[in-house]
Amino acid sequence: MAIGALMRSLLPVAAVVAAIISVWYALAVQMNSDWALDRAGQNGIELSFGALVKNTMSQDRPLLPAPHQVAVELWETTVEKKITSKRSLVHHGLITLSATVFGFAIGTALGILLAVGIIHSRAMNMSIMPWAIASQAVPILALAPMIIVVLYSIGVSGLLPKATISAYLSFFPVVVGMVSGFRSPDPMQFDLLKTYAANPWQAFWKLRVPASMPYLFTSLKVGIAASLVGAIVGELPTGAVAGLGARLLAGSYYGQTIQIWSALISAATLAALLVGSIGIAQRLTLRRMGMLR
Amino acid sequence: MTFIIGALAFWIGAWWANVVLSARPATLTVRIAVPILFGITVLVVWEGLVRGLDVPGVILPPPTAIAAAFARSLDILWVDFVQTVLKGALSGYAIGCGSAILTAILIDRSQFLTRGLLPVGNFLAALPIVGTAPIFVMWFGFGWQSKAAVVVAIVFFPMLVNMVQGLASTEPMQRDMMKTYNASYWQTLLKLRLHAAMPFAFNGLKICTTFALIGAIVAEFFGSPIYGMGFRISTEVGRLALDVVWAEIAVAALAGSLFYGLVALSEKRVTFWHPSNRT
Numbered sequence: 081m082a083i084g085a086l087m088r089s090l091l092p093v094a095a096v097v098a099a100i101i102s103v104w105y106a107l108a109v110q111m112n113s114d115w116a117l118d119r120a121g122q123n124g125i126e127l128s129f130g131a132l133v134k135n136t137m138s139q140d141r142p143l144l145p146a147p148h149q150v151a152v153e154l155w156e157t158t159v160e161k162k163i164t165s166k167r168s169l170v171h172h173g174l175i176t177l178s179a180t181v182f183g184f185a186i187g188t189a190l191g192i193l194l195a196v197g198i199i200h201s202r203a204m205n206m207s208i209m210p211w212a213i214a215s216q217a218v219p220i221l222a223l224a225p226m227i228i229v230v231l232y233s234i235g236v237s238g239l240l241p242k243a244t245i246s247a248y249l250s251f252f253p254v255v256v257g258m259v260s261g262f263r264s265p266d267p268m269q270f271d272l273l274k275t276y277a278a279n280p281w282q283a284f285w286k287l288r289v290p291a292s293m294p295y296l297f298t299s300l301k302v303g304i305a306a307s308l309v310g311a312i313v314g315e316l317p318t319g320a321v322a323g324l325g326a327r328l329l330a331g332s333y334y335g336q337t338i339q340i341w342s343a344l345i346s347a348a349t350l351a352a353l354l355v356g357s358i359g360i361a362q363r364l365t366l367r368r369m370g371m372l373r
Numbered sequence: 374m375t376f377i378i379g380a381l382a383f384w385i386g387a388w389w390a391n392v393v394l395s396a397r398p399a400t401l402t403v404r405i406a407v408p409i410l411f412g413i414t415v416l417v418v419w420e421g422l423v424r425g426l427d428v429p430g431v432i433l434p435p436p437t438a439i440a441a442a443f444a445r446s447l448d449i450l451w452v453d454f455v456q457t458v459l460k461g462a463l464s465g466y467a468i469g470c471g472s473a474i475l476t477a478i479l480i481d482r483s484q485f486l487t488r489g490l491l492p493v494g495n496f497l498a499a500l501p502i503v504g505t506a507p508i509f510v511m512w513f514g515f516g517w518q519s520k521a522a523v524v525v526a527i528v529f530f531p532m533l534v535n536m537v538q539g540l541a542s543t544e545p546m547q548r549d550m551m552k553t554y555n556a557s558y559w560q561t562l563l564k565l566r567l568h569a570a571m572p573f574a575f576n577g578l579k580i581c582t583t584f585a586l587i588g589a590i591v592a593e594f595f596g597s598p599i600y601g602m603g604f605r606i607s608t609e610v611g612r613l614a615l616d617v618v619w620a621e622i623a624v625a626a627l628a629g630s631l632f633y634g635l636v637a638l639s640e641k642r643v644t645f646w647h648p649s650n651r652t
Contacts (some may be wrong), residue, residue, distance in 0.1 A: 089492075092490075095489050211411070222587075222602070230433070278559075332595050
């Protein structure tokens with residue numbers, strides 16, 4: 081039964097992934113063949129179809145690298161390189177990860193604090209909430225290059241500028257999510273606490289905080305994905321020093337497409353790991369609290 | 374010093390006014406006046422502190438300088454706006470969301486495809502897809518086409534996931550009723566399921582407005598012609614002309630709010646029947 085259910089959900093996903101990979105291969109052959117034919121024409125060689133396909137799979141700077149080329153590059157730059165090496169993707173990934181997590185922690189903490197202020201002060205609620213909601217429609221990421229340069233010019237460099245961008249991006253989703261989370265208990269439940277003569281402090285810790293947990297994890301998932309994007313974009317204007325964003329930029333400067341794709345896939349893996357670990361924390365916490373069957 | 378004291382005095386005065394105002398019944402005027410007063414306070418405190426503490430313009434220009442830069446470079450800002458928002462973001466948004474909606478309708482006919490594409494789509498929607506920007510710039514050149522392509526890649530999966538959910542959101546009772554009317558697939562789709570999908574579709578469309586602008590701006594960091602909002606931001610930051618950068622960010626904020634507002638407005642028009650719109 082369990083195997084049947086697993087097959088039912090796994091098989092379609094596997095089919096879709098296989099379809100994506102085969103389309104990728106087909107595109108790689110198609111997009112890279114121009115260059116291969118050009119070279120062959122210059123050298124006066126007639127390429128058979130088999131030779132052409134083989135050529136498109138093994139170019140140094142293909143327009144679209146074939147999946148296995150990216151996989152080989154990923155293997156070489158993660159497993160076979162030392163972590164301390166400048167070419168190791170683990171090294172760059174860790175730099176991006178630290179900025180992401182650091183910024184995410186700051187942004188989340190500040191966001192929760194502001195949400196606490198907002199639910200307890202009517203004036204704060206009415207002045208700040210419309211702006212917090214409106215800020216979701218604004219491309220805040222456009223601020224990234226300026227934050228980096230300004231912080232650099234007052235002597236702050238390294239991790240902190242990137243973390244600032246990450247914090248900024250994860251801040252607003254957390255504020256908006258937590259305000260609705262803290263407000264999610266029924267009026268009836270607040271009334272019950274009042275009949276127990278509970279003070280606001282007790283109502284906050286015993287009712288509002290537990291009730292806000294599902295909202296917290298939902299906004300954390302949005303926040304951490306935004307933080308990662310922030311950290312990657314924050315690495316662009318530093319002149320391609322280190323981090324996954326710097327790998328992307330350096331790759332695009334020098335036409336190293338395989339490097340771009342492997343950096344991209346590491347970023348994707350990192351995002352999946354971060355969102356996934358929050359998902360696991362969510363399941364564990366909610367099950368422990370009896371909110372999940 | 375007078376600037377700092379003035380700014381702080383204004384802050385305290387405005388805060389007190391807001392506390393008094395918000396204690397009164399929340400009429401429409403109060404609900405609009407309070408956030409606007411707060412916004413003005415932020416600008417006044419910003420202006421006062423920057424002038425009072427002599428913060429150099431290369432770190433944080435005061436709002437008046439930004440407004441002056443805005444007025445001074447209206448023509449540049451307009452060219453950038455056309456390039457990035459109208460050509461890059463809007464065309465990509467239309468293509469991406471449109472094709473996602475069509476794809477959702479197509480795969481919705483097959484249980485197998487839906488079950489396969491939905492987890493993959495959910496996974497891809499959470500990825501940092503702006504990272505594809507250098508690839509698209511390489512493929513489609515420096516013009517607005519590469520920006521539109523990035524935007525298509527960013528908006529496609531969030532939109533697809535929302536639309537597929539929306540198409541699945543009809544109730545069995547409603548579908549049964551269509552069956553008793555002997556409605557065909559297309560009739561059911563046009564008269565019931567597309568309408569039921571609209572709240573979900575607009576949820577996706579609203580999220581994607583921000584994504585589209587972000588994609589178009591960030592893609593310009595990887596290469597662009599000598600105009601465009603992302604190009605302007607990165608080069609003016611390099612020249613330390615921060616007042617122009619802030620003016621450009623103000624344009625981005627205005628464009629984002631306007632774009633979101635328009636989509637939200639059409640949502641109100643289209644989904645007038647939805648409980649959240651009934652008062």
